[in-house]
Amino acid sequence: MTSAPSPFERFTRQKTVLLTTYKRDGTPVGTPVSIAVEGDHAFFRTYDAAWKPKRLRNNPDVEIAPSTSRGKPTGEAMHATATLLEGPDATRAAQALAHKYRFLHGFLVPFMHRRKHWKTLHYVLTVRSA
Template sequence: MTKQLTEFTAQKTILLKTFKRDGTPIGTPINIAVEGDHAYIRTYDAAWKAKRMRNDPRVEIAPSTFRGVPTGEPVNARVRLLDGAEARHAATLLARKHRLLHGFLVPLFHRLKKYKTLHYEVRLDVP
């Protein structure tokens, strides 16, 4: 499992595919921070991807460009909403990897828009 996730360690952006209730996949480029056998992503409570992940924790991730064009093979994964110390740890790792974006701009934007920031743990599906 760890071997597959290591390809995302240097990756700044991934294409995250979440699934609608009817099973239709919706892709969104999103930043990632990998730690060991899991990774962290961040979004806000009013985002459609957050609503889809709330209904179905299955996701598909693939390395991608900043615009969401896949640059590698997708892998199946599951997400888990974090809170408390786990969410703070995820925020720290994202801010460390993406200093300007997640260290300053995203938190500022969420505060200004009065969004609740959500952090998720991503783990690959065990075959």
């Protein structure tokens, strides 16, 4: 018996995805982000001063689509739910991102967040239930 493939499998080698979050009025806002896939979920990070966390607090439903580094979609979007991580779960997300993007998320992003005195926020993406 084989297990079902992860819904995030097609994003495993993808460097950037277009993360679409929604304003209170329902207006979609797309932002390119780096993700790391781990089994049936994926991780991304942002910082506390960005608008993304504010939108996610109001509505955790998102769409992700493969994209160029500038955010131009290159494939079909899928629906997901973003959940803020804390403690060991956030550490695991940081490790997964640093493993996939050794320089960018292993050094540069954490350095810039510390330098600017931003709090780094880690999120997990899971398939949105109907």
